[in-house]
């Protein structure tokens with residue numbers, strides 16, 4: 465596996481590999497890799513001949529400086545995992561490589577539609593401008609045919625699709641299923657911060673989502689939301705940011721269960737760690 469730190473080195477490595485039949489896939493990550501990330505690599509390998517994984521903890525998408533500072537960075541371990549997964553190359557640039565004038569902000573603001581300001585966008589203001597800014601830079605560097613993202617960050621996939629439309633980019637965005645621990649907790653790099661009791665309390669998120677999914681056509685919307693929110697807010701050490709049942713396209717709350725395109729989404733702080741999860745309904 466090739467380990468590349470600069471855009472110049474990345475382009476020099478990619479160029480001779482490209483022929484008319486080869487497809488390039490990009491799997492963007494912030495590292496601290498787990499089986500969720502590996503599933504994206506595996507799906508990418510089924511659809512492309514060259515799979516580039518990027519590892520970059522992108523400062524412009526963090527709204528909480530403490531969250532950025534303590535974000536896990538086990539780079540040696542990540543490289544080993546990617547090597548074992550048979551990834552073609554890993555791109556791990558410095559902050560200066562991606563943002564030459566950092567910490568001076570670059571001029572970046574694009575229209576991502578009104579869903580930008582809902583849910584994660586409401587709790588992490590400007591988050592999706594930062595996400596789309598770095599993903600555009602990664603797309604420019606790799607020029608992938610396909611790019612793979614996890615459904616765990618459901619709103620992120622929507623925002624990236626909107627960014628692709630905005631610039632009319634020739635890249636296909638593939639959304640991949642959420643990988644969970646055996647007890648239902650969605651895998652996440654930030655799970656490493658959970659204490660033993662946080663880890664147990666965090667299960668309420670997937671349980672509340674599963675409750676809504678199982679009862680979607682049995683209970684009223686009011687009852688579904690009321691019970692799910694109560695399950696979460698009565699769990700010790702868990703502080704709910706939002707639990708919503710929304711339309712998958714607009715992310716606005718659905719009006720009733722005739723909606724065939726609904727999703728339940730949740731975000732909560734478990735101990736000191738903020739987690740998100742979601743489940744498609746119907």
Ligand SMILES: Nc1ncnc2c1ncn2[C@@H]1O[C@H](COP(=O)(O)OP(=O)(O)OP(=O)(O)O)[C@@H](O)[C@H]1O
Pocket residue numbers: 492493494495499500501503504612613614615616617640641642643644650651652653654655
């Ligand atoms: N459990 C999972 N299943 C499938 N894809 C996942 C999972 N967790 C993360 N991903 C995807 O991996 C990509 C990189 O995500 P990232 O590196 O931020 O990891 P993460 O586990 O989501 O970390 P965190 O949420 O703690 O930042 C994203 O597209 C994300 O949606």
Ligand SMILES: CC(C)(CO)[C@@H](O)C(=O)[O-]
Pocket residue numbers: 492493494520522525595598599617620
């Ligand atoms: C897409 C991404 C790599 C951009 O920094 C990040 O938001 C993530 O890991 O989901």
Ligand code: BAL
Pocket residue numbers: 494525526617
């Ligand atoms: N996977 C989402 C990246 C973030 O939380 O910033």
